Amino acid sequence: MDKRDEQNEQDEQKVEACIRILEEQYGVPRAEIMDPVDLLVMTILSQNTSDTNSLRAFGNLKKAFADYELLLNASTKDVAESIRAGGLADIKARRIRETLLKIKQDRGMIDLGFLGDMGEDAAMQYLLALPGVGPKTASVVLLFAFGLPFLPVDTHVYRVSRRLGLIPEDVKLEKAQTILERIVPVEKYLSVHLNMIRHGRLICRARGPRHGECALRIYCDSFQAEPKALNDSNNHPQSALR
Numbered sequence: 001m002d003k004r005d006e007q008n009e010q011d012e013q014k015v016e017a018c019i020r021i022l023e024e025q026y027g028v029p030r031a032e033i034m035d036p037v038d039l040l041v042m043t044i045l046s047q048n049t050s051d052t053n054s055l056r057a058f059g060n061l062k063k064a065f066a067d068y069e070l071l072l073n074a075s076t077k078d079v080a081e082s083i084r085a086g087g088l089a090d091i092k093a094r095r096i097r098e099t100l101l102k103i104k105q106d107r108g109m110i111d112l113g114f115l116g117d118m119g120e121d122a123a124m125q126y127l128l129a130l131p132g133v134g135p136k137t138a139s140v141v142l143l144f145a146f147g148l149p150f151l152p153v154d155t156h157v158y159r160v161s162r163r164l165g166l167i168p169e170d171v172k173l174e175k176a177q178t179i180l181e182r183i184v185p186v187e188k189y190l191s192v193h194l195n196m197i198r199h200g201r202l203i204c205r206a207r208g209p210r211h212g213e214c215a216l217r218i219y220c221d222s223f224q225a226e227p228k229a230l231n232d233s234n235n236h237p238q239s240a241l242r
């Protein structure tokens with residue numbers, strides 16, 4: 001086995017180990033089938049706010065408008081009022097209305113079910129062409145609503161995977177998804193997305209990561225680079241792979 005094969009094998013072992021440890025800690029997530037338009041609206045509402053606030057805003061929006069046609073007929077101001085709990089209400093209300101309007105103009109109805117039949121690349125391109133929809137939002141919709149092979153990378157997934165050394169330090173967020181999709185088994189995309197978000201919120205926080213409580217530390221490049229970690233053989237990855 002040459003050096004490159006050896007490195008690839010070690011990388012694969014590391015990814016598998018991290019996925020297994022996160023699943024032991026947080027469980028194996030199951031996809032709940034959701035309407036893709038609901039998912040799209042929820043993902044827009046989740047931008048720059050907490051889950052609690054965005055879920056509350058989504059609940060209020062659904063209460064205020066029995067369906068998305070009614071929402072389109074309402075003013076941006078009324079939509080913004082209904083989602084006030086989620087923050088950036090005026091911007092998000094405008095974005096939601098523009099997005100729904102574009103779907104309606106394209107398809108004659110506010111429905112994204114057709115994405116499941118058009119092939120994964122075409123489905124991604126369609127979503128990216130909608131106002132305010134970026135790769136993360138599009139990937140969330142395609143993974144969660146249709147089970148298509150996309151691994152959405154948010155700020156938590158990006159931070160945790162960089163610290164672990166699964167992606168190089170200098171890789172930008174936009175490129176991180178391509179690298180992770182190459183090294184994570186497709187059937188684990190959902191698991192990695194959800195469990196890394198949990199881990200990033202609870203343990204591998206942006207400020208003050210809780211290394212001492214982290215079950216991934218023996219595989220973590222960032223932790224291993226700290227002088228204290230290197231001096232402790234129990235914290236060394238080779239001791240786990242042996």
Ligand code: SF4
Pocket residue numbers: 160163164203204205209210211214215216217220221222223
């Ligand atoms: S050891 Fe520290 S830096 Fe590494 S994944 Fe755990 S909390 Fe994050």
